[in-house]
Amino acid sequence: MASLGSALLALAFVAAVTAGIVALVWRHDERKLILSRRIVYAFLALVTACVAIIEIEFLSDNFSFKIVQEHSSLETPTFYKVAAMWSSQEGSLLLWAWVLSIVSSVSLFATRNRLREIVPWATAVMMGVAAFFTGLMLFAPDVDPFATLNPVPSDGIGLNPLLQHPSMMIHPPMLYSGYVSLTVPFAFAIGALITRRLDAEWIRSTRRFSLIAWTFLGFGLLLGARWSYTELGWGGYWAWDPVENAALMPFLLGTAFLHSIMVQEKRGMLKVWNSALIVATFSMCLLGTFLVRSGVLQSIHAFGDDTVGPYLLVVIGIVVIGSTLLLASRLDELRSPKRIDSLLSRESVFLVNNLLLVGMTLVIAWGTFFPLISELFTGQKSSLAAPWFDKYTTPLAILLVLFTGIGPLLAWRRVTWASARRVFRIPALVAVVTLVVLWAFTDAAHRPWALALFTFAAFAIAGVLQEFYNGAHARQKTSGGNFAGALFAVTARNRRRYGGYIVHIAIAVLLIGIAASSSFQTNENVSMKPGETRVVDGREFTYKRPYVKVDSEKYTIGAIVEVRQDGKYLTTLETSRRFFRPTGAAATGLISDYFQGEATSEVGLQTGLLRDIWVTVAPNVQTIQHQLALADKGFKTCVAAGPGTPPQCKDINAMMRAAQANPKLAPEALETIEHLQLLSAEKIARQYATSNIAATFKVIINPLVLWMWIGGIIGLIGALIAVWPSRSRRKGAMVRTEADELKELKYSEIRDAELDHASGKLSDEDYAILDAELRKEAVEILDTVGVGAGTASPRPGRAGLPSDWEGGEGNGSNGHGNGNGNGATAEAPTNGNGNGHHANGNGNGAAREPSERD
Amino acid sequence: MDPSRKRKIRLVVALSVAVLLAVALIYTSFSASTEAKEPSQILSASPGTSYEMTGEVVPGSIQHNGQEGIAFLVTDRKDSGTKLPVTYKGAVPDPFRGGREIVLTGSLKEGTFIGEPETLITKCPSKFTTQSNG
Numbered sequence: 001m002a003s004l005g006s007a008l009l010a011l012a013f014v015a016a017v018t019a020g021i022v023a024l025v026w027r028h029d030e031r032k033l034i035l036s037r038r039i040v041y042a043f044l045a046l047v048t049a050c051v052a053i054i055e056i057e058f059l060s061d062n063f064s065f066k067i068v069q070e071h072s073s074l075e076t077p078t079f080y081k082v083a084a085m086w087s088s089q090e091g092s093l094l095l096w097a098w099v100l101s102i103v104s105s106v107s108l109f110a111t112r113n114r115l116r117e118i119v120p121w122a123t124a125v126m127m128g129v130a131a132f133f134t135g136l137m138l139f140a141p142d143v144d145p146f147a148t149l150n151p152v153p154s155d156g157i158g159l160n161p162l163l164q165h166p167s168m169m170i171h172p173p174m175l176y177s178g179y180v181s182l183t184v185p186f187a188f189a190i191g192a193l194i195t196r197r198l199d200a201e202w203i204r205s206t207r208r209f210s211l212i213a214w215t216f217l218g219f220g221l222l223l224g225a226r227w228s229y230t231e232l233g234w235g236g237y238w239a240w241d242p243v244e245n246a247a248l249m250p251f252l253l254g255t256a257f258l259h260s261i262m263v264q265e266k267r268g269m270l271k272v273w274n275s276a277l278i279v280a281t282f283s284m285c286l287l288g289t290f291l292v293r294s295g296v297l298q299s300i301h302a303f304g305d306d307t308v309g310p311y312l313l314v315v316i317g318i319v320v321i322g323s324t325l326l327l328a329s330r331l332d333e334l335r336s337p338k339r340i341d342s343l344l345s346r347e348s349v350f351l352v353n354n355l356l357l358v359g360m361t362l363v364i365a366w367g368t369f370f371p372l373i374s375e376l377f378t379g380q381k382s383s384l385a386a387p388w389f390d391k392y393t394t395p396l397a398i399l400l401v402l403f404t405g406i407g408p409l410l411a412w413r414r415v416t417w418a419s420a421r422r423v424f425r426i427p428a429l430v431a432v433v434t435l436v437v438l439w440a441f442t443d444a445a446h447r448p449w450a451l452a453l454f455t456f457a458a459f460a461i462a463g464v465l466q467e468f469y470n471g472a473h474a475r476q477k478t479s480g481g482n483f484a485g486a487l488f489a490v491t492a493r494n495r496r497r498y499g500g501y502i503v504h505i506a507i508a509v510l511l512i513g514i515a516a517s518s519s520f521q522t523n524e525n526v527s528m529k530p531g532e533t534r535v536v537d538g539r540e541f542t543y544k545r546p547y548v549k550v551d552s553e554k555y556t557i558g559a560i561v562e563v564r565q566d567g568k569y570l571t572t573l574e575t576s577r578r579f580f581r582p583t584g585a586a587a588t589g590l591i592s593d594y595f596q597g598e599a600t601s602e603v604g605l606q607t608g609l610l611r612d613i614w615v616t617v618a619p620n621v622q623t624i625q626h627q628l629a630l631a632d633k634g635f636k637t638c639v640a641a642g643p644g645t646p647p648q649c650k651d652i653n654a655m656m657r658a659a660q661a662n663p664k665l666a667p668e669a670l671e672t673i674e675h676l677q678l679l680s681a682e683k684i685a686r687q688y689a690t691s692n693i694a695a696t697f698k699v700i701i702n703p704l705v706l707w708m709w710i711g712g713i714i715g716l717i718g719a720l721i722a723v724w725p726s727r728s729r730r731k732g733a734m735v736r737t738e739a740d741e742l743k744e745l746k747y748s749e750i751r752d753a754e755l756d757h758a759s760g761k762l763s764d765e766d767y768a769i770l771d772a773e774l775r776k777e778a779v780e781i782l783d784t785v786g787v788g789a790g791t792a793s794p795r796p797g798r799a800g801l802p803s804d805w806e807g808g809e810g811n812g813s814n815g816h817g818n819g820n821g822n823g824a825t826a827e828a829p830t831n832g833n834g835n836g837h838h839a840n841g842n843g844n845g846a847a848r849e850p851s852e853r854d
Numbered sequence: 855m856d857p858s859r860k861r862k863i864r865l866v867v868a869l870s871v872a873v874l875l876a877v878a879l880i881y882t883s884f885s886a887s888t889e890a891k892e893p894s895q896i897l898s899a900s901p902g903t904s905y906e907m908t909g910e911v912v913p914g915s916i917q918h919n920g921q922e923g924i925a926f927l928v929t930d931r932k933d934s935g936t937k938l939p940v941t942y943k944g945a946v947p948d949p950f951r952g953g954r955e956i957v958l959t960g961s962l963k964e965g966t967f968i969g970e971p972e973t974l975i976t977k978c979p980s981k982f983t984t985q986s987n988g
């Protein structure tokens with residue numbers, strides 16, 4: 001199997017190289033291009049086979065595979081056997097190649113009828129990266145996933161018990177998928193730059209991949225935080241560790257990118273910015289991978305001896321320098337003649353949000369690489385701790401959450417102050433009420449940063465909810481039905497917009513959780529003897545009793561802790577510390593071994609909507625260790641059977657002599673001794689359980705921390721809604737030409753404006769101007785496309801709906817005609833447009849406008 | 855004011871804000887940072903000054919002193935010649951044990967490195983380590 005795997009891997013490498021070369025050399029030949037795409041599919045099949053082989057070997061405990069022997073063992077639970085692949089260096093490289101093979105295949109399949117000029121270059125870039133990673137496994141030392149061992153060991157070393165946690169198994173592939181999916185927009189951006197196809201076409205085709213990558217990165221980060229919180233016995237979820245930062249930076253840049261590409265799509269601006277941003281994001285991904293492995297920076301995440309770091313550094317250099325030169329050579333063509341119309345517009349908010357996110361990334365990058373920077377200037381490696389990071393990221397995050405609220409309330413292009421005031425009124429009111437209530441009734445007043453964050457978060461959440469309400473209300477007005485149905489329909493028809501809004505809520509909720517738990521946390525170490533009680537933050541913690549459990553692989557020393565508040569019973573928590581015996585080659589057969597191996601904490605956690613109670617125990621193991629060592633000594637003398645052997649050794653002595661005489665009995669004798677050892681370990685444990693030894697407890701009261709995870713789940717839902725393909729796309733994608741695409745885009749812009757108007761975001765005057773502009777632009781597009789402009793242009797006096805135009809071209813067969821384009825949301829403003837004169841009279845709540853019109 | 859002039863002013867304002875922030879960032883980072891030193895460098899460093907010590911725990915040297923916390927020896931990562939005695943009170947991370955690399959902030963006092971409570975960081979044994987015993 002190993003040689004088959006190696007052969008498949010070598011073939012995959014050849015496939016990647018060939019696909020890239022074929023795509024580039026014959027980039028004008030349609031048939032060769034199809035061939036290159038098929039070779040990419042073949043690459044996918046080959047890498048998948050490699051992954052399958054490794055997985056089969058893990059599941060069948062084939063310890064002749066080095067990767068299996070080092071990361072799995074007979075006792076490893078099946079679930080972790082499956083996941084053990086990516087806990088190894090070579091396995092994670094294979095995972096990278098595999099994910100890349102999937103996203104390249106999918107992206108090339110999705111663009112098979114578009115982007116004719118860009119695709120060959122994008123293929124070459126993606127396959128270049130693929131060839132690099134498969135090449136690493138083939139040619140770099142010590143990272144061959146198919147390396148074998150001879151002689152074959154009988155058991156593996158096993159997976160580190162700390163890593164045996166469900167979120168730890170999903171976290172690495174999530175982050176990897178995020179990193180790797182960003183290759184797609186990067187590759188297409190490079191293709192667009194090379195071929196000078198600098199419109200928003202490449203962005204539209206890869207937008208989903210950017211969004212998926214962003215979702216993976218975000219979820220991966222959150223899972224890592226969750227693991228740290230529940231498993232590491234430290235009680236925190238973020239430490240500004242270089243490796244954590246390395247994953248956060250592409251996430252922040254990716255967030256900026258997702259917003260700024262909308263400006264390019266809608267307005268044709270920020271082209272240089274977008275190209276630079278995706279290059280920076282992808283470089284950050286590679287840098288993250290490099291940091292994880294190189295050991296250049298001091299990190300909690302130590303990853304052993306590095307063998308692939310230098311290669312990665314070379315690739316990062318090529319990517320950064322090559323992209324910068326390419327970008328510089330296209331600078332003139334990338335400049336947009338357009339300017340932002342008004343400071344009070346969505347695009348200018350996007351610009352601010354981009355500056356904030358990039359600023360935050362720069363701060364984090366500076367802090368992360370500070371040890372290298374300081375060594376350069378002062379000759380001393382100095383590092384920056386969490387407080388420094390907090391000092392800068394806190395205000396930036398607070399501003400960011402404010403703009404998370406402002407953005408959705410503003411329309412594209414321009415908004416008058418009057419209509420801005422109208423949409424801001426309710427969210428601002430909610431924010432002020434939040435501020436006053438928190439100030440008056442909680443101790444938030446002492447934490448100005450947290451107070452500011454709560455206020456702005458309330459503003460953002462209220463703003464987005466108002467958006468949902470207005471959108472649903474406008475729809476209900478025109479198509480009837482109940483409110484819930486209208487809410488669902490308006491979301492389903494504008495997935496990208498409302499999915500994004502949901503993510504905004506999620507970010508606000510998540511930041512509330514972070515701010516509350518970091519500003520108002522109580523964290524104390526208390527020492528208690530069994531039966532004693534200590535008060536932490538108004539809650540009484542009683543150490544009820546210790547408990548001990550021993551089996552052949554670990555020693556568990558735990559504590560039962562009862563929590564009361566004001567004399568009232570709250571909960572009983574169980575926490576323990578597990579001491580694992582070294583396994584495999586490191587095992588010595590001594591029972592004092594239990595304390596030589598890995599130790600993990602099982603956290604006693606009571607989760608609540610308002611606060612988490614988090615307890616871990618650090619038992620005093622001195623006595624146990626001492627007694628175990630004595631027991632070991634006793635066994636040793638017994639087995640050695642020298643002079644002066646104590647009388648209780650008689651049986652063991654006899655057995656050992658028998659085993660020496662008859663080697664067949666040896667395994668049985670060993671087993672008996674192991675059993676006896678276990679018995680004495682258990683006896684020592686029982687003594688501990690009845691003794692009165694004090695243990696140290698770490699008690700954390702963490703307010704609102706649950707909302708971090710709730711925010712994460714809301715965000716995931718929002719992102720999934722935004723990613724989900726729309727009906728027209730699924731049906732119509734096959735025959736869509738680029739001109740159709742442009743036209744469709746303009747229609748959607750018109751529909752957006754109508755929705756903005758219907759939901760009260762745009763005043764009637766603003767809408768009239770914007771609508772006229774958009775329609776003029778649409779007619780221009782139709783003229784250049786050459787589809788009978790006469791029939792398609794909207795008749796004056798009647799607000800032509802996008803769907804009408806579609807009908808004019810006989811495009812109905814694509815499934816556009818019925819029900820998607822002319823959603824009732826779009827019809828509402830039709831009336832509004834005609835009624836422009838009546839706007840001034842009613843300055844009432846934005847939400848009420850449509851109803852009054854009727 | 856004509857628009858191009860307005861844009862220029864905006865640009866100047868934005869750039870000066872950025873420059874100010876960058877200066878603040880650089881200034882604070884140099885003043886807030888802690889020097890990282892290996893055990894052999896700590897021994898010759900000035901006592902009382904706070905350092906971030908990175909080193910490897912000597913296997914078998916860990917002593918649990920109950921209420922008094924723990925005491926152990928550390929060596930340089932690459933060279934195990936010098937052994938620096940360390941005392942530490944506070945929460946001990948799960949992965950802490952002999953052979954592990956640790957990062958600890960503290961200062962030297964009478965030849966012993968006194969760690970500040972809650973600053974002990976033990977590197978995750980995770981992932982790409984090729985050898986799991988230490």
